[in-house]
Amino acid sequence: MPMDQLLAEVSRLHFPNPPATPAQLAAFEARVGWKLDEDLRAFYLHCDGCTLFEPRANALYRVLPLAEIRRARLAIRARDEDRDGAPSVFTLVDMQDSDYVVLDVTQRESDRYPLFDAFHETFPETERIASSFEEFLEKALRSGNRAFWLSGSTPLG
Numbered sequence: 458m459p460m461d462q463l464l465a466e467v468s469r470l471h472f473p474n475p476p477a478t479p480a481q482l483a484a485f486e487a488r489v490g491w492k493l494d495e496d497l498r499a500f501y502l503h504c505d506g507c508t509l510f511e512p513r514a515n516a517l518y519r520v521l522p523l524a525e526i527r528r529a530r531l532a533i534r535a536r537d538e539d540r541d542g543a544p545s546v547f548t549l550v551d552m553q554d555s556d557y558v559v560l561d562v563t564q565r566e567s568d569r570y571p572l573f574d575a576f577h578e579t580f581p582e583t584e585r586i587a588s589s590f591e592e593f594l595e596k597a598l599r600s601g602n603r604a605f606w607l608s609g610s611t612p613l614g
């Protein structure tokens with residue numbers, strides 16, 4: 458499904474934040490040292506983060522606002538050392554309990570970042586779960602509030 462249709466669905470059925478401004482995107486890119494891909498740029502100009510299915514307090518899927526995206530090793534291990542994960546891996550979606558969906562900015566493919574499951578108990582090991590944010594968002598929206606990449610995942614709520 459095209460990104461614009463996915464974004465319309467987020468606005469219609471879920472809990473989006475107000476959009477980020479182009480200046481906020483530029484400030485974010487300067488802070489982290491990498492550029493958003495086309496999918497992420499469209500998402501953040503549409504909404505600066507969101508929760509899916511439930512309001513923030515109860516949400517399994519919380520796409521982080523730009524201000525909360527940081528190195529995964531800091532978010533998961535609370536340390537900024539190479540033994541705790543690569544400096545190129547950043548959080549994107551908070552899945553609760555220190556579990557995240559992350560992207561590695563060194564693995565851009567076809568001008569998009571693939572996304573990975575980062576389970577806090579096994580991080581820095583990750584598992585690829587989507588080839589792009591667009592693919593991830595579509596699967597998440599169809600998941601029935603399940604972590605779609607986990608077999609036997611049950612809906613929350």
